[in-house]
Structures are given as C-alpha cells and as structure tokens.
Amino acid sequence: MKLDRRRALALLGLGAAAPAVSANAAAYAGKVAFNHGVASGDPTQDRVILWTRITPLAAPGGDIAYKWRLNPVDRRAGGAKSGEGITGPDRDYTAKVDVTGLEAGRAYTFEFEALGVTSPTGRTATLPAGSVEDVVLAVASCSLYPNGYFNAYQAIADLPRVDAVLHLGDYIYEYGGPGSYGMDSPVAGERPHDPPHEIVTLADYRRRHAQYKSDPALQAAHARAPWIVAWDDHETANNSFLGGAENHSPETEGDWTARKAVALKAYYEWMPIREPAQGKTLDAAWRSFHFGDLASLIMLETRLSARDHQLDYSEDLKGTSPEELAAFRAKLADPSRKMMGEAQHAWVAAEVKRSVAAGHAWQILGNQVVMARVNIASFSKAMGKEALDKALAGLPDSVRPRIAQMDALAPLNMPYGLDMWDGYPVDRQRLYENLAGANPIVVSGDSHAFWANELYDAPDGGRLVAVEFGTTGITSPGGGDYLTTVPLGEIYAEANREIVYTNQAAKGFVLLTLNRQEARGELKKVSTIKERTFETLTDKAFRVTPVAGGGVSPLSEV
Numbered sequence: 001m002k003l004d005r006r007r008a009l010a011l012l013g014l015g016a017a018a019p020a021v022s023a024n025a026a027a028y029a030g031k032v033a034f035n036h037g038v039a040s041g042d043p044t045q046d047r048v049i050l051w052t053r054i055t056p057l058a059a060p061g062g063d064i065a066y067k068w069r070l071n072p073v074d075r076r077a078g079g080a081k082s083g084e085g086i087t088g089p090d091r092d093y094t095a096k097v098d099v100t101g102l103e104a105g106r107a108y109t110f111e112f113e114a115l116g117v118t119s120p121t122g123r124t125a126t127l128p129a130g131s132v133e134d135v136v137l138a139v140a141s142c143s144l145y146p147n148g149y150f151n152a153y154q155a156i157a158d159l160p161r162v163d164a165v166l167h168l169g170d171y172i173y174e175y176g177g178p179g180s181y182g183m184d185s186p187v188a189g190e191r192p193h194d195p196p197h198e199i200v201t202l203a204d205y206r207r208r209h210a211q212y213k214s215d216p217a218l219q220a221a222h223a224r225a226p227w228i229v230a231w232d233d234h235e236t237a238n239n240s241f242l243g244g245a246e247n248h249s250p251e252t253e254g255d256w257t258a259r260k261a262v263a264l265k266a267y268y269e270w271m272p273i274r275e276p277a278q279g280k281t282l283d284a285a286w287r288s289f290h291f292g293d294l295a296s297l298i299m300l301e302t303r304l305s306a307r308d309h310q311l312d313y314s315e316d317l318k319g320t321s322p323e324e325l326a327a328f329r330a331k332l333a334d335p336s337r338k339m340m341g342e343a344q345h346a347w348v349a350a351e352v353k354r355s356v357a358a359g360h361a362w363q364i365l366g367n368q369v370v371m372a373r374v375n376i377a378s379f380s381k382a383m384g385k386e387a388l389d390k391a392l393a394g395l396p397d398s399v400r401p402r403i404a405q406m407d408a409l410a411p412l413n414m415p416y417g418l419d420m421w422d423g424y425p426v427d428r429q430r431l432y433e434n435l436a437g438a439n440p441i442v443v444s445g446d447s448h449a450f451w452a453n454e455l456y457d458a459p460d461g462g463r464l465v466a467v468e469f470g471t472t473g474i475t476s477p478g479g480g481d482y483l484t485t486v487p488l489g490e491i492y493a494e495a496n497r498e499i500v501y502t503n504q505a506a507k508g509f510v511l512l513t514l515n516r517q518e519a520r521g522e523l524k525k526v527s528t529i530k531e532r533t534f535e536t537l538t539d540k541a542f543r544v545t546p547v548a549g550g551g552v553s554p555l556s557e558v
Contacts, residue, residue: 027065028088030058032115036210037219040124041272043164043226044289045104048124050097051272052112053213054087063088066114068097073107073123092206094269104129105292122223125163132292137364138162138225139510141232141445142170142473143212146191147182148529150217152474152508155526155536157220159511164289165225166297168445169232169368170476171271172208174199174247182477186530200253205266213270222272229271230285230299232368232446236263239419241307260304286344288351295514296355298348299366306341311418313409325412332415332425339424340431349434356437361516361546363438369446371421371428371468372453377495378410379403379486391485399483410495420446432457432465439546440466441519443510448478449489450503450510450523452542452555460497467544467555469521471510472503475529480505500555506539518545520558 036053043049054064063086072079079102087095095112102108105128112119138156156165175181176193183192194211195204212218233239236259239246244256253259264281267273276284285301317328331337340348348365355363380388392399415422422428432455442455451470456462472478480488480503488504508525523539545553 026062028056028058028060028062029115030056032056032064032117034112034117034119036213037222038110038112038119038122039222039227039272040110040122040225041227041229042274042287042289043125043127043228045127045129046102047098047100048102048108048126048226049272049274050099050110050112050122050124051095052119053092053094053210053270054112054114056093060089060093064093064114066095066112068095068110068112070099070108070110070124072103073109079103079106079108091269092210092266096269096272096275098274102126120219120223124226127289128292130292132294134513134515135291135294136161136163137166137297137512137514138164139166139168139443139445139469139471139512140474141168141368141471142448142476143218144170144173144182144473144476145212145215146180146188146193147185147477148187148475148507149191149532149534150215150474151526151529151532151534152524153215153221154217155524155534156509157217157224158536159224162225162511163291165221165227166366166443167227167229168366168443168471169230169303170234170446170473171229171231172205172212173234173476174208174237176208182475198247200259202262202266205263206269209266209270227272228289228297228299228366229273230301230366230368231264231267231303233303233419235267236260236304239310240303241309242304243309246310264304283343286347288355290355290358290360291514293359293361294516295362295364296351296358296360297364297366298351298355300340300348300368301344302339302368306344307339308337308424310423313405313414313418320408320412332423335426337424338427339421340427345430345434348431352434352438352440356550361439362514362519363435363440364512364514365440365442365466367442367444369420370417370444370451370453370470371442371466372451372455372470372496372498373459374416374420374422374492374496374499376406376410376414376416377491378407379491380407381410382491382494383486388486391483394485395483416492417447429457435465437550439550439552441512441544441552442466442468443512444468444470448473448476448504449480450501450506450508450525450539451499452501452521452523452540453498454500454554455498464552464554467542467552469510469512469523469542470502472506472508472523472525474509475507478504478506500542501540501557503539508536508539516546518543 039051070081107125237245237247282305289297453468493499506525511522522541527535542555
C-alpha cells in the first residue's frame with residue numbers, strides 16, 4: 001500500500017480528520033451478521049462506549065444503517081437509551097457509540113440491530129460515584145493467536161464479578177506466515193494468523209483485528225464487562241518507539257509514520273476506546289478513570305508518543321572493558337532518554353495530585369511494561385555449573401549462547417530488559433517523584449510472566465514508592481516455556497531485591513480487588529492453552545495496604 005506523509009498525518013489525527021461515519025452514498029441491502037460480537041469500554045460516571053462490527057455477507061461497498069439499544073439491568077423506570085447510526089467501508093463496518101447521560105454505578109445490557117439481524121447481548125456499567133466499598137478489576141495482556149486457545153479470556157468471562165477489564169497491550173500480534181512467532185505451537189495448525197504474513201497495510205491490520213475478535217472466548221470476555229485498553233508494541237510492530245520499531249524495515253515496509261498511522265486507525269476502529277480529539281490520536285491513550293472515592297486509574301502511554309530508541313547490548317555494548325562499560329552506563333543514564341514526554345509527566349503529576357486531594361485510597365497506574373528493577377541473573381551461580389549443564393541437556397542448542405551471555409553480564413549488574421523501564425531509569429525516577437503522597441499500585445503487561453514487585457526509588461535502600469502486579473500473557477510464551485528445566489522464577493527473585501515473586505511460564509491474568517483497607521492481587525492461571533477444557537487456578541496472591549500520608553506497605557502473601 002502506498003501512503004504519502006500527508007495522508008499518514010491525517011490518519012494520525014494530525015491533518016484533516018477522517019469522517020466519523022461513512023460518506024458512501026449507496027446503501028448496502030444484502031444480508032449481514034455480527035461475527036465479531038459486541039464490546040464496551042472507557043466507562044465514566046455518565047457515559048460508556050458501545051462497539052460492534054456489522055459484517056456484510058454479500059459483496060460490501062455501501063453504507064449500513066444500524067440501531068442500538070441500552071437497558072438498565074435493574075429495570076427501574078428510566079435510564080434506557082437507544083439510537084441509530086451509519087457505518088461503512090470507511091471504518092471497516094465497525095460501529096462505535098459514545099452513550100451519554102447515564103446514571104453513575106448502574107449496570108446495563110446492550111445490543112445492536114442492522115437489516116433485521118440482532119447482535120449478541122453485552123453487559124456494561126458506568127463507574128460509581130461517591131462512597132465505594134470495593135472494586136474488582138481483571139488485568140490482561142499479550143494474546144498470541146496461534147500459540148494457544150484464549151482460555152484465560154474465557155476465565156475472565158466466567159468470573160462471578162468483574163467491574164472492568166484492563167488490557168495493557170499486545171491485544172494482537174503483527175507476525176504471520178509459516179515459521180513466524182507462535183507457529184510452533186501444537187494448535188497453530190488450526191489457528192494460523194490471518195492474513196498469513198506480517199501485517200503492514202490498513203487492510204492487513206483490519207483483517208488481523210477481525211481474526212482476533214472472531215474468537216468466542218475473547219467475545220465472551222468483551223461481552224462480560226467494559227474494557228479499558230492500551231496499546232503496547234505489537235499493535236504496530238515489535239519493540240516500537242517514537243521513530244520506528246525493531247520489526248519494521250523502511251527499505252521493504254515503507255515509512256514508519258505511515259505504518260503507525262494505519263495500525264492506529266485500525267485500532268481505533270476495532271477497539272472499544274473513545275475516539276480521539278482532532279490531533280490527539282496518541283495523547284488520547286493517556287486518560288484517567290475514577291471509581292468513586294476508592295481508586296483512580298491513570299492509564300499511561302509508553303510506546304509511540306515519546307519513547308526513545310531502545311538500547312541493545314549487541315549494538316551498544318561491544319565489550320566489557322572498563323571504558324566500554326562506562327560508555328554504556330552513560331548512555332543508559334542519559335537524562336534526555338525518555339519513555340514519556342514532558343506533557344504526559346505533567347499530566348500524571350496533576351492526576352495523582354487530584355486523586356490524593358479527593359481522598360481516593362489508591363492510585364493505579366495502567367502501564368505497559370515492567371517497572372521494577374530486574375537485573376540479569378547468573379544461572380550457573382544460582383544452580384551450579386553441573387546442575388545447569390544437566391538442566392540444559394535436553395533443550396535446543398540455541399539456548400546455550402543466550403545463557404552464556406547472561407552469565408557474563410550478570411556480575412556487571414546489567415538490566416535484563418532494555419525495552420522495559422530499566423532501559424529508561426532517569427525517566428522512571430521522574431515518574432516516581434510525581435507519585436509523592438500517593439498510594440500507588442502499578443499494573444504491567446508485556447513480559448509474558450506474572451510479577452509481584454516492590455518498587456524502590458533507589459537501587460539500594462531508598463523509599464518504597466509503589467507495588468507492582470505484572471500480568472502474564474493470555475497465550476504468549478514466556479521464558480519458562482523455553483527453559484522448561486530451569487527454575488527461572490526462583491533464580492530471578494533471589495537475585496533481585498524488588499522481585500517478591502515471578503512465574504515465567506503460567507498463562508492467565510491478574511484479578512485486582514481493592515477496598516479502603518487493602519488491595520489484593522491474585523495471579524490467576526489457566527491449566528492449559530493447548531486444550532479447550534481447562535481449570536482456572538490461583539498461582540499466588542498478595543496483599544498491600546495504604547500508608548497514611550502516602551506510600552504503601554510491602555507485599556505479603558495470602
């Protein structure tokens with residue numbers, strides 16, 4: 001697809017805006033279906049987004065008129081809403097309604113209708129106002145379609161209570177084709193990515209979103225409760241940053257701005273997120289939600305709006321001489337390197353201050369990548385050379401060079417993940433300074449592992465700033481899926497002060513329950529992603545309490 005810079009800027013909301021509804025004159029009159037379910041999202045005290053996709057079963061091309069209905073679950077008089085709209089090929093036949101004038105803390109059912117066909121029914125709710133006893137949130141990320149069944153999404157749908165689902169990114173993956181990421185799974189033969197190649201064009205990204213939303217378990221989770229979503233890197237391309245991505249080659253895949261623009265256009269079309277204001281496509285990702293007087297959820301954008309290019313050991317640390325190490329550490333500690341821009345830092349500071357002043361018990365940061373300090377651990381030191389050799393004996397030969405590299409870097413106190421906040425330590429410190437006086441809990445995705453972490457403002461000693469619950473992948477493989485004979489979690493927790501617990505192989509989600517006295521993070525895992533029949537189990541659970549005047553207690557296992 002050829003896309004010039006002017007068109008790319010328009011798609012990003014930096015030029016002429018795309019129309020909210022289709023401008024095609026001819027109406028579609030064939031049969032339709034609701035093959036991708038329904039969803040809701042971005043709830044506030046008086047409004048919520050409703051979403052669906054109306055699939056033309058004959059040759060598409062014209063507009064489709066639709067109706068929507070929203071009814072209170074409690075059936076009290078008043079509160080029902082309805083309306084109509086038009087969608088078409090300009091927005092891939094997706095329909096999105098921002099319903100306003102609703103009552104705070106009220107549950108609703110909703111559905112769409114088009115050309116005599118009615119959609120499945122979804123359930124949603126507005127956020128509560130005033131005094132709130134407790135809040136239950138499911139936190140998810142990283143769903144690689146070919147790698148397994150979306151059993152963890154089904155487990156979320158089956159929860160007895162969930163007030164909102166937080167999805168922290170990697171909702172889709174851009175890879176595709178034989179030998180691509182996830183295609184070595186035993187179920188990949190029945191779940192290959194569509195289209196069967198890496199996605200680059202607008203049509204590609206739309207097809208990939210459509211494939212993911214065709215999954216019944218994901219549809220069930222969307223229909224269960226409103227979602228609050230954030231993109232990470234794979235919604236565009238792996239390890240993306242402001243000016244590019246590891247998995248983007250300008251020589252063969254074109255201009256990064258153009259690719260980012262079409263990826264985000266498809267994202268806004270297919271996700272239950274509020275439409276951005278003119279020129280605010282990226283900034284619209286940072287937004288806040290308030291659960292009465294109990295908690296504020298502050299959603300960050302750490303990927304596309306300001307992030308500098310990630311450092312890379314293979315490129316930025318050619319050797320381990322004192323001079324080379326000093327040069328690398330100087331790059332890492334460069335105060336100009338950032339994850340978030342100055343405007344977002346200022347916004348976060350203001351939101352935290354507002355939440356604290358309002359007397360909210362908790363300030364939750366919805367964040368894409370792991371925030372804790374996680375240094376590389378030495379496997380041979382932890383296990384002993386003989387035990388490590390035995391553990392690696394049955395694993396692919398390709399594993400050994402990686403282990404050797406980590407063993408070489410471990411004594412140097414080097415960070416494990418340069419794409420995580422560890423790759424931007426000065427910017428992380430800026431964020432920590434903005435949390436003064438708050439009772440912060442950080443929730444994170446991206447890593448394909450469970451984490452229970454304590455975040456300090458200095459590597460040794462320092463103040464406990466926040467705790468972090470990191471959610472594992474829905475299906476995406478973690479380190480423990482490759483190093484099956486190595487106790488990765490124990491090794492990393494032993495080697496790192498801030499890690500209380502990590503599981504590098506489980507698949508599932510975090511169930512976060514908040515009240516004024518404590519917050520409890522339950523690491524919910526599914527027994528398998530390779531079979532459709534599964535159990536939902538609690539891997540571990542931890543609690544934290546707020547500290548008067550600001551701060552949090554250390555984590556305690558429950």
